[in-house]
Amino acid sequence: MNPETTLAITPLRRDLHFPLPPEFLRSWHPLGAHVSLFFAALSIFFPDGERMFIHAVRLQRERLKSPELKRQVAGFVGQEAIHGREHEAYNQLLEEAGLPARALAATVATQMRQVRERLRPAAQLALTIALEHWTAIMADVLLRDSRLLAGAHPEYAAIWRWHALEETEHKAVAFDVYREVFGSGGAAYRLRILVYLLVSISFWSRVLYFHLRMVIADGRLLDLFGWWRMFRFLWLSPGILRRTLPAWLSYFRPGFHPWQHDNRHLLAGIGSLSDRYARADSGLPIVNAT
Numbered sequence: 001m002n003p004e005t006t007l008a009i010t011p012l013r014r015d016l017h018f019p020l021p022p023e024f025l026r027s028w029h030p031l032g033a034h035v036s037l038f039f040a041a042l043s044i045f046f047p048d049g050e051r052m053f054i055h056a057v058r059l060q061r062e063r064l065k066s067p068e069l070k071r072q073v074a075g076f077v078g079q080e081a082i083h084g085r086e087h088e089a090y091n092q093l094l095e096e097a098g099l100p101a102r103a104l105a106a107t108v109a110t111q112m113r114q115v116r117e118r119l120r121p122a123a124q125l126a127l128t129i130a131l132e133h134w135t136a137i138m139a140d141v142l143l144r145d146s147r148l149l150a151g152a153h154p155e156y157a158a159i160w161r162w163h164a165l166e167e168t169e170h171k172a173v174a175f176d177v178y179r180e181v182f183g184s185g186g187a188a189y190r191l192r193i194l195v196y197l198l199v200s201i202s203f204w205s206r207v208l209y210f211h212l213r214m215v216i217a218d219g220r221l222l223d224l225f226g227w228w229r230m231f232r233f234l235w236l237s238p239g240i241l242r243r244t245l246p247a248w249l250s251y252f253r254p255g256f257h258p259w260q261h262d263n264r265h266l267l268a269g270i271g272s273l274s275d276r277y278a279r280a281d282s283g284l285p286i287v288n289a290t
């Protein structure tokens with residue numbers, strides 16, 4: 001695909017709700033508590049992280065010229081807002097189960113506030129597109145390989161599939177905003193790559209720390225078999241992190257664009273998920289963001 005082109009995919013805001021049974025918080029994944037809590041560690045980041053993404057994109061809204069991109073931004077904002085709401089509910093269940101979700105989420109909130117106060121808008125958006133790339137490449141592995149959620153509790157599998165589907169659907173929106181406002185020349189490229197490197201280190205070190213805190217709180221620090229199963233899940237088979245490496249490297253190309261990796265066929269399952277989990281009181285299963 002020509003680096004100057006993008007796919008005209010407008011994300012839809014879907015008002016879905018996932019009734020997660022709390023008794024399976026630690027055991028919804030067939031590989032056990034360590035893997036279930038790894039996903040929980042990711043969930044801690046979403047509400048405040050995604051609010052920051054919305055903020056960073058909205059800062060540029062007045063500078064956008066393309067009506068199509070403005071519509072995509074509205075869809076992006078709508079999707080991330082619902083993700084935040086559903087992951088806040090997920091995190092509340094973690095807290096009620098005795099895991100330190102609130103304390104860890106508070107550190108994310110503090111960090112995101114510092115990002116808003118201290119970074120210039122271009123850097124805030126560079127941070128957003130770096131993390132959007134990370135979520136998109138993990139989503140791609142999750143949707144592509146049915147082994148990742150095989151045997152998982154259906155409601156937990158559904159929330160993670162839904163989030164992965166919508167992250168795929170809107171994966172280029174923030175990137176296109178960055179490119180339209182700041183271009184793809186030397187300075188914009190250097191900022192994009194510098195922030196990406198910093199984010200890749202700091203995000204994953206914090207995910208691992210959050211995971212460790214939850215495993216300790218759950219009394220499973222010395223469960224070596226649990227650690228081994230998690231290591232195997234991440235790095236060997238199915239190896240979710242190992243398999244993101246080529247896509248992680250692709251971001252360094254000066255002409256990179258998220259839709260150069262055209263995986264829109266993975267979005268096929270989104271309709272049935274929308275029908276099944278539409279909020280009973282939302283009126284419509286699918287609503288365009290305004």
Ligand SMILES: [Fe+2]
Binds near residue numbers: 050079080083163167
């Ligand atoms: Fe999201």
Ligand SMILES: [Fe+2]
Binds near residue numbers: 080132135167170
């Ligand atoms: Fe996203």
